[in-house]
Amino acid sequence: QLQLQESGPGLERPSETLSLTCTVSGDSISSGGFYWGWIRQPPGKGLEWIGSVDYRGDTYYNPSLKSRVAIFVDTSRNQFSLKLSSVTAADTAVYYCARPGTVSTPTFDYWGQGTLVTVSS
Amino acid sequence: EIVLTQSPGTLSLSPGERATLSCRASQSVTSNFLAWYQQKPGQAPRLLIYGASSRATGIPDRFSGSGSGTDFALTISRLEPEDFAVYYCQQFERSPTLYTFGLGTKLEIK
Numbered sequence: 685q686l687q688l689q690e691s692g693p694g695l696e697r698p699s700e701t702l703s704l705t706c707t708v709s710g711d712s713i714s715s716g717g718f719y720w721g722w723i724r725q726p727p728g729k730g731l732e733w734i735g736s737v738d739y740r741g742d743t744y745y746n747p748s749l750k751s752r753v754a755i756f757v758d759t760s761r762n763q764f765s766l767k768l769s770s771v772t773a774a775d776t777a778v779y780y781c782a783r784p785g786t787v788s789t790p791t792f793d794y795w796g797q798g799t800l801v802t803v804s805s
Numbered sequence: 806e807i808v809l810t811q812s813p814g815t816l817s818l819s820p821g822e823r824a825t826l827s828c829r830a831s832q833s834v835t836s837n838f839l840a841w842y843q844q845k846p847g848q849a850p851r852l853l854i855y856g857a858s859s860r861a862t863g864i865p866d867r868f869s870g871s872g873s874g875t876d877f878a879l880t881i882s883r884l885e886p887e888d889f890a891v892y893y894c895q896q897f898e899r900s901p902t903l904y905t906f907g908l909g910t911k912l913e914i915k
Binding site: 721729730731732733736744746747780782785789790791792793795796797798 | 904
């Protein structure tokens with residue numbers, strides 16, 4: 685059974701770089717050709733796709749965040765990671781990692797439980 | 806970039822009633838790349854509908870999706886207590902690759 689688990693600091697200082705990791709179990713990132721994604725949700729607000737990465741390291745980013753985002757994959761650890769630079773209070777959110785159900789369906793079928801990151805001095 | 810507008814913002818209904826939630830796109834959604842999610846407090850979203858009208862695995866048949874082009878709807882035929890939640894629509898564009906979500910409809914108990 686596929687499971688995703690986010691991990692990382694829960695507090696970041698303004699102007700620092702947010703770093704999160706998603707550990708995948710129950711499936712190999714190297715198989716299936718999926719694009720593994722990061723989505724975030726500010727408290728009390730809606731969902732925003734941040735970007736996605738496949739096992740080769742090919743990435744797609746939300747244009748609104750592209751200048752500050754990097755997503756990369758570590759197949760040896762079955763993990764993929766998010767870095768978001770120059771954070772502000774507006775980046776405070778629950779961050780989810782997720783995966784589509786099939787290679788060809790552009791939806792997110794499997795989600796981690798989410799991790800809250802607060803940006804504050 | 807396609808913008809998704811969901812209405813109403815809040816829908817107050819009673820168990821057993823029928824719910825219809827709307828999602829309107831600012832441009833036509835390609836190949837019906839339109840999905841619906843349910844989110845309960847403190848939980849991750851749960852995929853309900855993909856391809857505008859196909860139910861995801863394990864989703865009860867009281868949930869149905871319809872629409873094409875720019876106008877889509879999620880219908881819950883007979884509300885159960887566990888259906889009261891926030892619902893989001895989501896679309897996908899290929900060039901450039903972009904997933905966008907609507908702002909959500911909160912379905913609350915009347």
